Amino acid sequence: MTTPAIAQTSQQPVLVVDYGAQYAQLIARRVREANVYSEVVPHTLSTEQLLAKNPVAIILSGGPSSVYADGAPSVGADLFETGVPVLGICYGFQAMAAALGGTVAQTGLREYGATDITTVGDGRSILAGTPNHQNAWMSHGDSVQQAPEGFEVLASTASAPVAAFANEAKSLFGVQWHPEVKHSDFGQQVLENFLFDGAKLQPNWTTGNIVEEQVQRIRDQIGGARVICGLSGGVDSAVAAALVHRAVGDQLRCVFVDHGLLREGEAEQVERDFVAATGVKLYVAKETDRFLDALAGVSDPETKRKIIGREFIRAFEEAERALISEAGSDGEAIKFLVQGTLYPDVVESGGGEGAANIKSHHNVGGLPEDLQFELVEPLRALFKDEVRAVGAQLGLPGEIVGRQPFPGPGLGIRIVGEVTRERLALLRKADAIARAELTSAGLDNEVWQMPVVLLADVRSVGVQGDGRTYGHPIVLRPVSSEDAMTADWSRLPYDLLARISNRITNEVDGVNRVVLDVTSKPPGTIEWE
Known part of the structure; x- marks a missing residue:
């Protein structure tokens, strides 16, 4: 690798x-x-x-x-x-x-x-x-x-x-x-x-310079070879794909792995919005069964991240074979894989020199040693807000560059415990309610990110419909940040929190308690796993 x-x-x-x-x-x-x-x-x-x-x-x-x-x-x-x-x-x-x-x-x-x-x-x-x-x-x-x-x-x-x-x-x-x-x-x-x-320095680290330099570096690295990009629908992979497309055009083919760990409506959004914005050719791999089978019985967060990273790569390798098959008998092997790795990903995964390994990001610490591709990581030196600025410079729409961060492992690391279809369905519904209420309150741009977490291995007693329940708690984790290296919990209005809590406990079967995470980063990370 x-x-x-x-x-x-x-x-x-x-x-x-x-x-x-x-x-x-x-x-x-x-x-x-x-x-x-x-x-x-x-x-x-x-x-x-x-x-x-x-x-x-x-x-x-x-x-x-x-x-x-x-x-x-x-x-x-x-x-x-x-x-x-x-x-x-x-x-x-x-x-x-x-x-x-x-x-x-x-x-x-x-x-x-x-x-x-x-x-x-x-x-x-x-x-x-x-x-x-x-x-x-x-x-x-x-x-x-x-x-x-x-x-x-x-x-x-x-x-x-x-x-x-x-x-x-x-x-x-x-x-x-x-x-x-x-x-x-x-x-x-x-x-x-x-x-x-x-130091007599000049302020010459600008978005325009980043785009120009990275386009040339991508061309130098890839040459005339074919390249695929793992597209998640998030800001990072979208901007990385747009940069590579600017550099090598139709040599790039984007692969969207629908791993079954996405939020409600996201798979459809990726297939619709990104292609419309960029014109990039998209190959969709339906891989829910692969990922859920591999995650069966696994609760340890580091193990889940590594499994998801491994299965991503295996899905890409299968996508490569499918794309070569499409090209016929003269199809050229795909040599390069584009990833939207950011500087904070590298630092937190211990990839920076002397850095502690806080958690393995699936595209840094979770990659298998026998990776068949050479990596292209044009955002590896950038912080999140720099990535957004590069995306805007490339002409990506606000719906893409302004999207709240969502981790590559998806809801797999927002379920504390084993990942199952039933738990994913429960979490998707709770997450959709929280996002809808945040948008309705006009606070999307005020909150950096609001993970919704299911404590799958925890149950508490509740009273619903005049009867005793024994349900799961949902955790709301709204945070404010500039670059995800540090963060503070967002002080959301009480009436908004009340609406989210009432809707989730009324509309999501199996949940009888909603709690708010008021921990800064450090000491906590933004994601729970």
Whole structure:
């Protein structure tokens, strides 16, 4: 199996060195908001390995360690002699200070949450354009007591005498707070000051550039070969297919696997809307029996994901044989498979360097080792909102690019327990009610995603029709997010929640309880499995 590297772009990256920060991916996301390409890399890379990636700048992330603790990650002082502009954030700021001869100490004065920052001097450098007093988000116990030689102190707080510093001559900067989070009022300004003034970069990571570059890369990879795309009807696979179609035209054939795990009406929508919007040739594989037979008796979520990933590939291989048969005896084998893999999929599946395996996404961690295709993954370096922007640039209609995310494994990972036809039918009906009410309330664009989850292995006592029932609970999981790397639960109006609950318990046999998931990400993921 051939798997491309994460970065599928000629753009020189801003590298975000991850020291175990909760917000490392968010830093990369904020850099891209400034139209500058970025990637997350582990702190275990040496200076030589970092430079081999040809970075235009480096950002050292926060992290949970103390710089003086045994085994704490460190940064080599040689990094700061390379001429590459560097910004240290929180732990990265302290690690930079320690490596360059500054003083970092445990004072017993901790700062967590909203903190008042006071600029020192004229507030120039990376604090230019921000007020003398500003609210920023802190999360630290240690603090920099003395800046390294050659550094100017830019800001302080009540507990941190050195809350920001700069060495303009060497393009080295640092802040104790987290500019990447929205709670820091001028955080984006600070990041952009570093990118555009400190590192002298240009904002050239644009949707137009992404499309142009990826089209050329797809042509270079595929050449004159035939290619198929696994089309799910979701945003990611639709945009990936549209990009490949722009690049190679009728060499592409889209395969829609109706695996029986879709929501109500989705199979018909895919067959109708996507073909009408793109003109792509579509082959439909009816594979419900295959998937449900393979999932019979399986409750473990990782096992379900891997089974679904494996059966997807087997269905594609059978589709290939059918398409070759259609072409006659001279039919050419299909060499390439297009997938709508995104950067968050790669990171969460442990595919990013140094990343933890949170869960296997079916198109990353769930692929079989004996895959017969070479993968084409033109979205592998992109976040979700970047994918939507690319889709709009390609002319896809709003009904497709604005669609709420839906996982490739479908309802198979929204049933906590074994997947059966009966449970799928129950969940489809509950999901359709929830989506209809959300649309009726005009909140589709306010909610990033609202998974509806069936707790199939849980039952609770209820009273329906003056009789005792023993039914399943349905979980509503409405979340707000920008890129799925972090999320918060959406505060839906109580009257909307009441309507959804009343309709589900009245109209869906076997359900007698509806509950609301009010967990953010982290610590929870958006999907339950």
